[in-house]
Amino acid sequence: MxxxxxxxxxxxxxxxAVTASATLALLAVGAFIVAISAVESFPxxxxxxxxxxxxxxxxxxxxxxxxxxVLVSTAVIVSLGVLVGSLIGVxxxxxMSECRGSWLARAADAALQAISEIPSVVVGLVVxxxxxxxxxxxxxxxxxxxxxxxALPYIAAQTRxxxxxxxxxxxxxxxxxxLPRWKAVLRLLVPMNARGVATAVLLGGARALGETAxxxxxxxxxxxxxxxxxxxxxxxxxxxxxxxxxxxxxxxxLAWAAVLLLVALTIVLSSAVRRLSRGVKM
Amino acid sequence: xxxxxxVKDLSVWYGSQKALDNVSITVPRxxxxxxxxxxGCGKSTLLRAINKLVLLRDGVRVEGEVRVFGVDVYRDPRGxxxxxxxxxxxxxxxxxxxxSIYDNVAIGPRLRGQSKGRELDELVRWAxxxxxxxxxxxxxxxxxASELSGGQQxxxxxxxxxALRPGLLLMDEPTANLDPLNAARIEELVKELSREITIIxxxxxxxxxxxxxxxxxxxxxxxxxxxxxxxxxxxxPYSKVLQALVAKCRVAGGDGEATEPLLP
Numbered sequence: 001m002x003x004x005x006x007x008x009x010x011x012x013x014x015x016x017a018v019t020a021s022a023t024l025a026l027l028a029v030g031a032f033i034v035a036i037s038a039v040e041s042f043p044x045x046x047x048x049x050x051x052x053x054x055x056x057x058x059x060x061x062x063x064x065x066x067x068x069x070v071l072v073s074t075a076v077i078v079s080l081g082v083l084v085g086s087l088i089g090v091x092x093x094x095x096m097s098e099c100r101g102s103w104l105a106r107a108a109d110a111a112l113q114a115i116s117e118i119p120s121v122v123v124g125l126v127v128x129x130x131x132x133x134x135x136x137x138x139x140x141x142x143x144x145x146x147x148x149x150x151a152l153p154y155i156a157a158q159t160r161x162x163x164x165x166x167x168x169x170x171x172x173x174x175x176x177x178x179l180p181r182w183k184a185v186l187r188l189l190v191p192m193n194a195r196g197v198a199t200a201v202l203l204g205g206a207r208a209l210g211e212t213a214x215x216x217x218x219x220x221x222x223x224x225x226x227x228x229x230x231x232x233x234x235x236x237x238x239x240x241x242x243x244x245x246x247x248x249x250x251x252x253x254l255a256w257a258a259v260l261l262l263v264a265l266t267i268v269l270s271s272a273v274r275r276l277s278r279g280v281k282m
Numbered sequence: 283x284x285x286x287x288x289v290k291d292l293s294v295w296y297g298s299q300k301a302l303d304n305v306s307i308t309v310p311r312x313x314x315x316x317x318x319x320x321x322g323c324g325k326s327t328l329l330r331a332i333n334k335l336v337l338l339r340d341g342v343r344v345e346g347e348v349r350v351f352g353v354d355v356y357r358d359p360r361g362x363x364x365x366x367x368x369x370x371x372x373x374x375x376x377x378x379x380x381x382s383i384y385d386n387v388a389i390g391p392r393l394r395g396q397s398k399g400r401e402l403d404e405l406v407r408w409a410x411x412x413x414x415x416x417x418x419x420x421x422x423x424x425x426x427a428s429e430l431s432g433g434q435q436x437x438x439x440x441x442x443x444x445a446l447r448p449g450l451l452l453m454d455e456p457t458a459n460l461d462p463l464n465a466a467r468i469e470e471l472v473k474e475l476s477r478e479i480t481i482i483x484x485x486x487x488x489x490x491x492x493x494x495x496x497x498x499x500x501x502x503x504x505x506x507x508x509x510x511x512x513x514x515x516x517x518x519p520y521s522k523v524l525q526a527l528v529a530k531c532r533v534a535g536g537d538g539e540a541t542e543p544l545l546p
Contacts, residue, residue, distance in 0.1 A: 100340070169376040172335050173439070177390040178366030178446060187393050192380045 041256035056224040060248040072226045073233040081147030093159025116153035121213035128217040138220030140233035146214035151204035162196025199276045206269040212237040286480035292346035303504040316491035316498030324504040325484040369443030373455040375435035377427035384423040413441035433464030488520030
């Protein structure tokens with residue numbers, strides 16, 4: 001009997017030790033990523049100050065320069081991608097939640113599943129073939145289309161989930177007003193769930209901001225200026241991809257500065273998502 | 283006078299579970315009609331079958347006929363029009379959490395395009411006065427409805443239903459979650475409203491049913507056991523009636539068709 005309880009106590013301890021150390025390892029990885037980006041990029045950010053957000057990158061091996069044009073094109077590409085992604089993704093999410101079980105909703109579900117499971121580099125390649133080749137140039141538009149496709153499944157799925165989470169009693173109240181179904185959904189349930197929709201859009205934004213593969217062949221690599229929607233362009237993640245392994249000290253430093261900005265933006269976006277989704281009170 | 287609602291041979295399934303079994307009732311116009319029965323007997327399902335809210339649940343199947351003011355709401359295209367004149371009040375107060383007190387009442391007529399501006403203001407005031415809430419909220423109409431107390435929220439939900447100018451009001455245990463004082467206020471309201479509106483009241487409180495209604499039906503395990511004058515249905519004490527039903531059901535081995543749990 002004593003042996004049995006001893007065994008149980010030991011097993012308990014072992015279980016706790018294994019799960020706790022795994023959790024600690026996870027925390028260490030997270031802290032390490034943030035710490036390394038901060039340590040590596042802090043000197044360059046401190047040295048550059050506001051110029052970081054304005055100047056274009058310096059020549060290879062020369063001055064630091066800054067990330068100005070890249071920030072502009074990132075903002076344009078990501079906002080455009082997420083805007084179009086939301087214009088499609090939110091209605092799709094509404095349909096999937098409110099017409100559950102219809103063939104259209106099931107087809108949409110399957111399509112989104114497929115898109116989210118396809119490696120994002122394939123999305124980039126497809127947009128390359130469909131847009132970049134005919135236009136004979138990589139462009140901000142092509143990059144935005146790629147990011148839009150990548151963000152779409154997240155926006156639609158989050159919209160659907162948040163609508164489906166509206167308690168039945170509010171749903172019944174909305175439908176007890178004798179309104180046509182589309183009116184009850186669009187004018188009552190969706191506004192009631194405004195935070196859920198905002199969460200979906202921000203989630204898509206966080207997703208699009210971090211993706212590199214879809215913009216590899218579509219954005220181009222124009223880091224020194226913003227050439228408009230149909231000119232070659234770039235994003236923060238793309239700059240990291242090209243600058244970090246380069247032999248030039250100033251470019252490697254800029255890549256680290258971009259890393260910190262990207263990490264900070266992602267953290268801000270995802271904590272906004274968490275805050276919004278927690279604040280939905282019914 | 284005529285009938286407000288006639289339900290004929292109505293059966294409702296949730297998936298494979300039969301919640302209502304061949305139910306038929308007739309609700310005369312201009313009265314309060316009580317639907318009595320223990321928890322889980324199908325009262326709420328019957329109420330929701332009348333205004334088709336039952337269709338919001340997954341895997342639901344409805345058979346039979348429901349006529350509201352003479353129109354078959356499941357088959358007649360005029361059903362939508364008729365149901366626009368049916369209001370509902372729920373067991374738990376459920377004002378829309380993102381809307382103000384005013385908008386909670388105004389939203390129905392506004393979205394239906396029935397009235398706006400001054401006219402809508404008048405309608406909101408009328409509905410809130412009818413629901414006995416006007417004096418308490420007239421100074422804070424723009425405040426969120428969630429700031430009101432439970433009893434006030436329930437009266438707000440009644441005002442929301444009244445703003446539809448309903449000919450029929452469905453009430454699903456509207457006092458079940460209220461303290462006795464607020465419950466008494468709602469009962470007073472029901473009495474007053476019943477002079478103009480037909481009301482179907484679901485309740486498991488037999489005394490409340492007798493205070494408010496003359497006619498009604500007793501449901502048990504998805505079936506109508508008795509329908510008619512409440513004085514007849516409740517000629518014996520309600521608890522005795524239920525006990526007898528449960529005992530009869532046990533003896534019969536609970537014939538397995540209505541699979542709802544018996545009593546709480």
